[in-house]
Amino acid sequence: MATATHYLEVNAPAAECYRWWRPLTHLPQILDDVESVEPKDGSADVTHWVVDGPLGKKIEWDAKIVDEETDRKIAWKSLEESNNHVETGGAVRFDDHGGKTGVEVSLHVETPAGALGDLGAKLFADPQKKIEKALQEFKQLMESGPVR
Template sequence: MVAPHDDAPITTSKRTEKTAQAAENIADPKGSSLVGRSVTINRPRHELYVQWRDFSQFPNFMENVERVEMIDDVTSHWAVKGPGGSTIEWDAIITQDQPDSLIAWSSADGADVANSGRVEFHDAGERGTIVTATILYDPPAGILGRLVAKLFQREPAIQTRRDLRRFKQLMETGEVATSARTTKELEEETA
């Protein structure tokens, strides 16, 4: 009898040795909370990698990212909305970059939110590409910070799922669907 193959992301496993293995796959791991999400996007791997590698585009599909500025080829400065209207900032360093396959990063020493992770791009045949994000992080203010972040919908596990869904929408349709009107739409209505 052949054992069934489980192709679910390793970070979804309830077996602690499997989730520990996922954390070990991150170069220069920083953080103690592990988040892993995957989405299949009907676009070629190369297109998805190129779009993701342009970090300045993240505010277009990542709800809590205010801005990402490239300092040099491997270092970026992040500004992200935090709970209660605060802004959290840090520098991140790319630790691995394999074109069309993966991008890994780690926060610089002294970051307010220690974090690291990787985004992988795998062929899904005619269905496109499987994009998997694996993130390690330490919430600011520990457990209390995590509870506040969850309350304000700013917790990385929630945001990663939403952001990957928005990335899928952007790459497949050219826009992110929203029921909220943008500032530009409101201005056009009153003009």
């Protein structure tokens, strides 16, 4: 299992940070390997993820928001019935410090054995470095001006 957690301060209000994260559809902007995250069947809580893997392979799965507190946290987990062979999930927490926000992201991935597991292992190699880079990009995005 690969896990990563990172925390940093962002010069933006917690509500603004939360609004950016809430649909999860913006994640391809900060996570290089994530090609798309789209709502599934019109649901705001279920998304379909497509991630670029090595050798042009793609890994796909569906995930559901399993815990949420407006302006404070969002947690999601892959759905078993999406038959993705990858168990993954994550959470983001927003600590309101006035005009600044402490943002903590945690991700975990468990891949199966065999060829698909090897593909997943390559894809999710060094998750700590990836999440640190993603949060730094999120910080720059939020601090550069109005965010959509």
